[in-house]
Amino acid sequence: MREKMVLYFPATVVEQPLTYSLIKDYNLMINILKANINPKMEGRIVAEISGEKKDFHAGLEFLQSRGVRVFPLEQEIVWVEERCTHCGACTVICPAGALVLERPEMIVRFKGDKCIICEHCITACPSRAMEVRY
Amino acid sequence: MTKKTYEEINEKIRAGEAVVVTAEEVISLVKERGTAETASYVDVVTTGTFGPMCSSGAFLNLGHPKPRMRMSKVLLNGVEAYAGIAAVDAYLGATQIPETDPANKSFPGHFNYGGGHVLEDLVAGKEVFLDAYSYGTDCYPRKTYQKTITLKDIPYAVLYNTRNAYQNYNVAVNLSDRTLYTYMGLLKPNLGNANYSTAGQLSPLFNDPCYRTLGLGTKIFLGGGVGYVSWFGTQHSPGAPRGENGVPLSPAGTLAVIGDLKQMSARWLRGVSFLGYGASLMVGIGIPIPILDEEMLKYTAVSDEEIFTPVVDYSEAYPQGTGEVLGRVSYAQLKSGQITLGEKAIPTAPLSSYAGARQIAGILKEWIQKGEFLLTKPAFNLPLTGEGVDYKGSVGGEIS
Ligand code: SF4
Numbered sequence: 407m408r409e410k411m412v413l414y415f416p417a418t419v420v421e422q423p424l425t426y427s428l429i430k431d432y433n434l435m436i437n438i439l440k441a442n443i444n445p446k447m448e449g450r451i452v453a454e455i456s457g458e459k460k461d462f463h464a465g466l467e468f469l470q471s472r473g474v475r476v477f478p479l480e481q482e483i484v485w486v487e488e489r490c491t492h493c494g495a496c497t498v499i500c501p502a503g504a505l506v507l508e509r510p511e512m513i514v515r516f517k518g519d520k521c522i523i524c525e526h527c528i529t530a531c532p533s534r535a536m537e538v539r540y
Numbered sequence: 541m542t543k544k545t546y547e548e549i550n551e552k553i554r555a556g557e558a559v560v561v562t563a564e565e566v567i568s569l570v571k572e573r574g575t576a577e578t579a580s581y582v583d584v585v586t587t588g589t590f591g592p593m594c595s596s597g598a599f600l601n602l603g604h605p606k607p608r609m610r611m612s613k614v615l616l617n618g619v620e621a622y623a624g625i626a627a628v629d630a631y632l633g634a635t636q637i638p639e640t641d642p643a644n645k646s647f648p649g650h651f652n653y654g655g656g657h658v659l660e661d662l663v664a665g666k667e668v669f670l671d672a673y674s675y676g677t678d679c680y681p682r683k684t685y686q687k688t689i690t691l692k693d694i695p696y697a698v699l700y701n702t703r704n705a706y707q708n709y710n711v712a713v714n715l716s717d718r719t720l721y722t723y724m725g726l727l728k729p730n731l732g733n734a735n736y737s738t739a740g741q742l743s744p745l746f747n748d749p750c751y752r753t754l755g756l757g758t759k760i761f762l763g764g765g766v767g768y769v770s771w772f773g774t775q776h777s778p779g780a781p782r783g784e785n786g787v788p789l790s791p792a793g794t795l796a797v798i799g800d801l802k803q804m805s806a807r808w809l810r811g812v813s814f815l816g817y818g819a820s821l822m823v824g825i826g827i828p829i830p831i832l833d834e835e836m837l838k839y840t841a842v843s844d845e846e847i848f849t850p851v852v853d854y855s856e857a858y859p860q861g862t863g864e865v866l867g868r869v870s871y872a873q874l875k876s877g878q879i880t881l882g883e884k885a886i887p888t889a890p891l892s893s894y895a896g897a898r899q900i901a902g903i904l905k906e907w908i909q910k911g912e913f914l915l916t917k918p919a920f921n922l923p924l925t926g927e928g929v930d931y932k933g934s935v936g937g938e939i940s
């Protein structure tokens with residue numbers, strides 16, 4: 407199975423190599439989409455985790471046993487097509503190739519499966535056609 | 541030798557017999573049939589552009605409340621419209637932001653709502669809150685007026701843009717090591733991207749580069765309705781260097797345009813926000829070019845490979861007005877998604893919607909084919925070099 411998850415790390419475990427254990431001990435593939443540590447030294451990681459169903463659940467249980475709070479990612483980026491002018495400004499901003507200008511039509515397409523939810527496009531889109539939804 | 545007059549072309553339009561093609565379609569026609577044959581066959585070429593044009597706004601006459609009022613301060617959804625004209629007239633500019641907007645105090649500012657957005661809301665038929673103040677006079681005693689209104693409640697509303705449809709525009713890049721937030725969009729450090737904002741071969745002023753058919757009174761598609769060229773635009777600088785095809789190699793001509801706001805649509809007047817820069821309005825403009833002779837046909841057949849524009853550094857050269865140009869690229873290169881400057885490949889992005897420009901040219905073509913839209917001969921043409929104006933500023937100037 408493959409899920410996008412949000413992991414909240416308390417300050418006490420931020421420096422432990424927990425993701426390494428997930429890979430090594432639970433055979434999970436971890437694709438970190440976004441990671442940040444706030445001034446209180448608490449961490450938040452958005453990651454796509456994939457592997458066998460059994461490993462997946464065991465891995466998450468392991469994280470929870472170490473004080474990490476785990477939630478499925480319910481945030482998503484939506485492209486409000488009616489507001490999109492197909493200007494193309496977002497296409498050099500998106501780091502994941504999720505917003506692309508199709509040539510020669512010069513029409514912009516949003517490929518949601520490629521989106522890493524970095525949110526760069528939200529304020530970079532002049533028409534405010536990109537939105538975060540929870 | 542093909543020679544056609546405006547009257548002859550309009551006669552054909554009225555009869556539903558005019559041959560109308562877009563500025564994109566004419567390119568392949570010329571490749572197939574040559575210029576002489578295409579010139580006699582085609583009567584009108586339609587052009588289009590849909591991009592951010594900051595020098596835009598509308599004169600609004602808000603109607604007299606009872607008792608009467610000489611509005612000296614007018615706010616629409618919190619955005620101030622200039623009221624230093626007659627009693628209930630005001631000019632709402634596209635880049636005006638609410639007094640409460642923190643602007644760039646927390647950098648980069650978001651500028652989520654401004655004059656351009658109020659204009660979009662008005663043409664979309666949405667309710668807008670009018671808040672007006674006055675010092676009161678014997679003839680105009682009322683001092684405050686608050687009311688929720690729609691465009692229908694505004695007796696007169698005229699879009700009047702003083703600088704639109706720039707003939708060519710800079711490609712913006714960033715040589716510095718920090719991100720720049722500009723009216724040309726977000727520019728990543730160390731030549732991370734190159735932004736441009738012209739529709740190239742579809743853009744109106746590239747298709748009549750020497751203004752043979754453009755001037756006061758030229759009837760156009762404006763914001764989804766019918767408008768007119770009302771003057772040459774501010775910073776109109778026809779003396780810019782030109783290629784052999786007459787096409788300027790840097791920003792040159794501009795248009796002032798006017799039209800009835802009530803005919804327009806939110807599809808083609810769109811409030812936009814530039815991170816760290818401000819609010820603006822995307823305006824859709826389409827101009828029909830009459831094929832008076834083979835020379836006009838040649839002008840309209842110009843393609844992206846033959847139109848060049850300067851690459852300018854927005855970390856230093858542009859803000860300091862040095863006029864330095866890093867190189868020139870063609871619109872064909874820009875549209876391919878990548879340009880090269882020296883050794884470096886730089887990804888490109890447009891700010892002006894080519895898809896929108898193509899649609900506008902298509903709509904205008906349809907209007908003319910249906911016989912609904914006749915062409916007008918200008919009362920005078922936009923000045924060309926040596927004919928009065930020549931802007932002496934450095935390359936660019938805030939985008940039209
Ligand atoms: S920047 Fe916004 S309006 Fe422009 S193409 Fe991207 S999503 Fe559409």
Ligand code: SF4
Pocket residue numbers: 483499500501502503504505520521522523524525526527528536
């Ligand atoms: S959030 Fe926006 S910029 Fe970031 S990856 Fe998704 S589409 Fe691209």
